[in-house]
Amino acid sequence: MEESDSFKPEQDSASDLEISLGYHFVRPELLEQALTHRSYAVEHRIDALDNERFEFLGDAVLELVVSHLLFTRYGERCREGELTRMRSFLVNESQLATQARRLKLGKHLRLGKGEDRSGGREKQSILSDTFEAVIGAIYLDSGIEKVFSFIKSCFGDLLDQAMDTGLGQDYKSKLQELTQGRFHSVPVYEIEKVSGPDHQRIFDVAIHFNGQVLQRGSGRSKKEAEQDAARKALCILDT
Numbered sequence: 001m002e003e004s005d006s007f008k009p010e011q012d013s014a015s016d017l018e019i020s021l022g023y024h025f026v027r028p029e030l031l032e033q034a035l036t037h038r039s040y041a042v043e044h045r046i047d048a049l050d051n052e053r054f055e056f057l058g059d060a061v062l063e064l065v066v067s068h069l070l071f072t073r074y075g076e077r078c079r080e081g082e083l084t085r086m087r088s089f090l091v092n093e094s095q096l097a098t099q100a101r102r103l104k105l106g107k108h109l110r111l112g113k114g115e116d117r118s119g120g121r122e123k124q125s126i127l128s129d130t131f132e133a134v135i136g137a138i139y140l141d142s143g144i145e146k147v148f149s150f151i152k153s154c155f156g157d158l159l160d161q162a163m164d165t166g167l168g169q170d171y172k173s174k175l176q177e178l179t180q181g182r183f184h185s186v187p188v189y190e191i192e193k194v195s196g197p198d199h200q201r202i203f204d205v206a207i208h209f210n211g212q213v214l215q216r217g218s219g220r221s222k223k224e225a226e227q228d229a230a231r232k233a234l235c236i237l238d239t
Helices: 011-021 029-035 038-043 052-074 080-091 093-102 113-117 124-141 144-153 158-167 172-181 220-238
Strands: 190-197 201-210 212-219
Touching: 029 052, 038 158, 052 080, 052 124, 052 144, 052 158, 080 093, 080 158, 093 113, 093 124, 093 144, 113 220, 124 144, 158 220, 172 201, 172 220, 201 220, 212 220
Parallel strands: none
Antiparallel strands: 190 201, 201 212
16 A cells, blocks of 8 residues: 555545534545645546645635624624734634644645655645635535535634734723823723523623713623723724
């Protein structure tokens, strides 16, 4: 058996990967192609069966789904440029490679001998491309609903970080600096209400400042609600 063949996703291996993905392929050959790097395809003279076209499709599907998730979550509060920066935070190469490692895609990759020896299974570019190729394969296998669920399961928790980390803005810190400098006092945050089912909680927060409610905000987490309220307060105080 050739060295690269030892990593060929046979049935048991493919089943293990499907468990990690949380998705069972109707057409398992699509998953196999998604895991086939160009180096393997060239080495085995199956150039048409590498994962580059799947990667192209997966990239477009990923951008659409993440855009939808961000629009649903932040569309009423953020402008186009802010949504674009948050999307870039979520779908950059490093983030996609992290998702690939979490799913252990590297161990299932089909690589050429040279690429394998040079550490291809841990290369960020190869892992991120493979993650996109798997998305393309799921889309081809069953359409938008299933791939939407898959992408949401991968990025759901990161949506909480998208406003803070993606925009590089901490509205709470900015508000505190402004109020300390101008009024020699700091705001106090209070949760007024928590509503919705456990998996879709909405937090309503009020900012109290000098005995008055300065502003209110809401979000899917306490931190997000506080940031939303602080952002609104800054709009008032900066005018």
